[in-house]
Amino acid sequence: MIGDVLTSSILFEAIKSQYPQYELHYLINSHTYPVVQHNPYIDKFIFYTPEIEQSKVALLKFAHTLRKEKYNVLIDVYSKLSSNLITLFSGAGTKISKYKPYTSLLYHHAIKYDKSSNPKQGLAIINRLQLLMPLNISTEINYSPKIYLTQTEKEQTKAFLESHQINIDKPLIMISILGSGLLKTYPFEYMAKVLDFIVENKKQVQILFNYIPRQIDEAKTIYNLCEHSTQKAIHFDVYGKNLREFLTITSFCNMLIGNEGGAVNMAKALKIPTFAIFSPWIDKATWNLFENKSNMGVHLKDFKPELYTEPEKKYKKNASKYYQELTPELFYQDLKTFLSNN
Numbered sequence: 001m002i003g004d005v006l007t008s009s010i011l012f013e014a015i016k017s018q019y020p021q022y023e024l025h026y027l028i029n030s031h032t033y034p035v036v037q038h039n040p041y042i043d044k045f046i047f048y049t050p051e052i053e054q055s056k057v058a059l060l061k062f063a064h065t066l067r068k069e070k071y072n073v074l075i076d077v078y079s080k081l082s083s084n085l086i087t088l089f090s091g092a093g094t095k096i097s098k099y100k101p102y103t104s105l106l107y108h109h110a111i112k113y114d115k116s117s118n119p120k121q122g123l124a125i126i127n128r129l130q131l132l133m134p135l136n137i138s139t140e141i142n143y144s145p146k147i148y149l150t151q152t153e154k155e156q157t158k159a160f161l162e163s164h165q166i167n168i169d170k171p172l173i174m175i176s177i178l179g180s181g182l183l184k185t186y187p188f189e190y191m192a193k194v195l196d197f198i199v200e201n202k203k204q205v206q207i208l209f210n211y212i213p214r215q216i217d218e219a220k221t222i223y224n225l226c227e228h229s230t231q232k233a234i235h236f237d238v239y240g241k242n243l244r245e246f247l248t249i250t251s252f253c254n255m256l257i258g259n260e261g262g263a264v265n266m267a268k269a270l271k272i273p274t275f276a277i278f279s280p281w282i283d284k285a286t287w288n289l290f291e292n293k294s295n296m297g298v299h300l301k302d303f304k305p306e307l308y309t310e311p312e313k314k315y316k317k318n319a320s321k322y323y324q325e326l327t328p329e330l331f332y333q334d335l336k337t338f339l340s341n342n
Contacts, residue, residue: 001180002243002262003287005032006269007124008077010143012041014129018137025069027086029053034243035266038148053082063089075131079103096131109134115285122289144290145269149248157248164238171205173198174250174267176258176276177219178211183319184279186259186326188218192225193328194277194335198257199230202339207234208253210246210263255342257335260287260297268295273342275335280322281315293341298331 005028012024023043026036030047046066052058063086074092076083079100087095087106095107104110111134113127129139161168175195179185186194199205207230211219223236240246247266250256256267260276267274268289278284278299288297300322301308307325308315315322 001029002032002035003265004077005029006035006145006147006262006265007289008128009036009039009042009145010125011075011128011132012039013146014132014137014139014141014143015135016041017141025071027066034247035147035262035269037244038150039146040148048082059085060089062086067091073135076107077128077131079107094134096134098127098131122291123283123286125289145265147247147266147269149251149270153244153248154251157245157252161238161249161252164235166206166235166238168252171202172208172253173202173205174208174210174253174256174258174263174272176256176261176263177209177222178215179259179261179279183281183316184259184261186277187320187323188222189225190323190326190328191222191258192230194257195222195234196227196230197328197332197335198339199227199233201336205233208238208249209234209236210250210256210258211239213241255338257338265289273338275338277326277331279319280326281312281319283312293338296334296338298326298334300326303330 012026015022015024024041025044025046026042027046027048028036030049033045033047036042052062059082066086067089071090071092073094073096074087074090076087076095076097079097084103084106087097096109096111097103097107099110099112111130113130114123125143129143132139158168166172177191195207198207209219223231223234226234240249247270250267250272251270253272255273255275256264257275258277260278260282264274264276273294276288276297278297280300284297284299284301289295291297301312304325307322
């Protein structure tokens, strides 16, 4: 996933800071490349394509190809079946991964991830940095994901926004209007209320939606649920046609508000303030990175902890039911504070 790839990119800066002579390669899903493109700490990208993902034969051939690189060290952030196979055939002298009882024998170092919350960084950051401990690399520095945009991209996007009558000197808010799936998407009628609240409390605001062409019907449904005054503030047809365009457009925004996920993580990497609405089954302690007045997140568990008797992931199948409990009124004051601070 995009957020995972972006967050794991901190390992490269940490390694290069201590060992600038090391050559570092990053194996990622091909569609996630735009979020790490131009990263100066990564020497080579290797792409895990849909064709490899869908064929065991292709995966084995791919793993054998990687063996030719003669890696000294392999760091497997997730320890999934596909990465287990790649590790097995890699021939790397040192293999490091997160601890899983049924795969730990494949690795020289299996690191048990922390579970205690740290709002200053988030467990997603802390646990990735722990993977560097076997290499004696310091994890004390507060590394954060970064996205690298070119000057040409910025100039082209500025012209694009201005051509659509968007004044970049006035408040501009990107809305993460849809999650990666329905189980990570705040109910449409609730999101419309959130948009109405933003327009009511942020004068002269201009609003953009983050969606891709195949999601236009869902985005339009939310738009139609909004008050007429809110609709007037939304520039519905202004959106990024691809991931790099979204990133550059977001870099001109004052903040991003909406569904927690890749868009929120990308905005944070661009140093754009974020207000994230977490799905009821996502662990906030892991993914609410760098929590402060510029990065806020709300979760059903914050308001109704009595509903949770098991870890959040156990509630995935009932996400829709639990989403209904997270009414906008519960976090309006938090959102108002965020709008005032940013």
